Amino acid sequence: MGSGDDGQVTALPASPASTATAASLGELLPDGLVVVSGDGAVRFVNQEACRILDCEVEDLLGGTVTEVLPLTDRDGRDWWEEPTPWNAPSTRTRRREKLLVGPDGRDVLVTARYIRSPTGHLERVLVGLRDAEARLRAERDQATVLSTVAHELRAPLTSVTGFTSSLLRRWDRFTDEQKRLMIETIESDASRLTRLITELLDISRLDSDSLTLRLAPVDLHDVLATHVSRHELSRTAGQVVLSLGPLAQERGLPEVWADADRLQQVFFNLIENALRHGEAPVTVTLDLDGPTGDWVLVLVDDEGGGIAEEDRDKVFGRFWRGSDGSTTGLGLYVVRGLVEAHGGTVAVESSPAGGARFAVRLPGGVPDAVALP
Template sequence: MAELLPDGFIALTAEGTVESFNRRAVEICGVEPAVLRGGDVRQVLPLQDVHGQDWWEISEPSRRLPTTTGHREKALMLRSGRMVLLTARYLRDPEGRLFGILLALRDAAERERADSAVAELITTVAHELRSPVAGITGFTASLLQHWDRFDDGDKRVMLETIEHDAQRVTRLITELLDVARIDARTLQVRPQPLDLEALLRTHVARCVVTGEPESRFELRVAEDLPQLWADPDRLEQIVANLVDNALRHGAGLVRIEVDRSSLDDGTPAVSIAVSDQGDGIAEANRELVFSRYWQGGAKAGTGLGLFLVRGIVAAHGGSVRVTDAPGGGARLELLLPVRSDTG
């Protein structure tokens, strides 16, 4: 069971002899299993604190106290210079005599990368929120203070802007909540028969209303498609992310294509592909783009969009992939399985 855990674990005798360990502990410590097994932990796993002091010597007095149960997570350095996060648990009998020690090890670099990603996400989210919140605050204040100075046309424009900015905030909050649901594997979808072409045309029309030229979009839907069952709200979320991604990373045509296809196991499916005319996505990054917080280029958003796309598509039993678009750019294609009773 310990081999399945992401942390390193080492079990010691009361004297500090290594009794057992998992593979992750070997990877973190950088010590051969034969050297680690049966060795004196002070020799095979020398640890220093941030002041260069031997941690085993510093912690010796506490091990002798019958009331001490262990040490909370502490950043320590291996002889190689690698930083690790160590937690110690002392095993004692009813009289307080020490009979064993359990060590849990984590790679400090992994924690630092995770903390850095979270910090970067917070910064990005704050930046994404600042603009719409400023718009809502500014227009609301103007309307409250100078209502009589504006004609009906001005008021309508300002109220529509407030509504648009409020929707941006709502969308961002929804994305953050959905990321948490995907991580917890609690994301739910409610499939129902839907008109895919109508959904796509509605989304394109919405983009045009918000300022995108109609000439930027090309929609091709194959004839005689099987009836698609999907969660309409989730599918709209997917389409919005894919189209927004294409608009952001390419200045030319955004092509949306729908056709018959199949999953890798032969299950009939509907293919929805969105292509742009941007710089494309390097082959080495085509899996990374679906990672949480991935941001590609100066026009990147929160880095959550494609992570959400894959999570929602997976919840429908489908798949998503990146390829080269004809003539350059990126092509993101998702496959959604078709219910067997719909043909």
């Protein structure tokens, strides 16, 4: 079996040497391959096909393909029925990929290529098999995205449209205090919508490796202090506390080469996550890390119930929403993507205070080529 200049699969000469070569090449393919002769008998099966079909080579080899490899669609129709490779028009050379049900009931993606002689006689059928789990997982992810976005957009949009409609139609009926409360709610929900849309766009950029960072020397302490101060304006004082670790107090903190806006986004998400799913106070600690202290370490600790050990590898997963389903599953996925884009790492462990600890490590210092005088 080989490939011509036009991309069509062609048959190799049927010598023992070429047969061995074809078998070796078949085992190198990333997909499953079943080769069927013109009379319908299975002549070759690679190991990937056996893995997908959960069978042994001996279960298929030499048998009639329609009997040893039954394939049906979701409605139970036999894929090998009309038009079969053996009575299809001589101009037909392939069947398009289709999601089918395999012999053991599992989903499998199947395609076929017909090898014909110059006169149109069917000489060989190449059946390609792919594990459908990745495709189905992608479809489930897409459905999750749509469901998550619809759910998360509906509540703030309903609030915004409801309050704006009320204000426009009955402005004179509300007191100044009521108007202020309604406008503050509109602003809050509009900000929530903006964050959700930003996270969705960031996920798209992270998945396509098209995220752009505007790198510059950043004083991480100033970034976090400003963030915590703004956070305190809208919440009870003392819920978020910023402190320096012992090494940072002793040596001072180096600047980091980073995108300040993206770091704001990272720590906003981590602190919001700690307040929402843990318990206050949330302590943000800046320190140095590494054998020579050349990494900047940021710890975000809460005093809640923590995160179960079996879930710690999942919390940064795309659209993982936890057992209660109370989050979008976007924030921590974006956090990990943004931190790794800066060359850093993020992990979750138990906090000494009893809750969860998110530890972010970022490379400290500014590259010599761009260091400021």
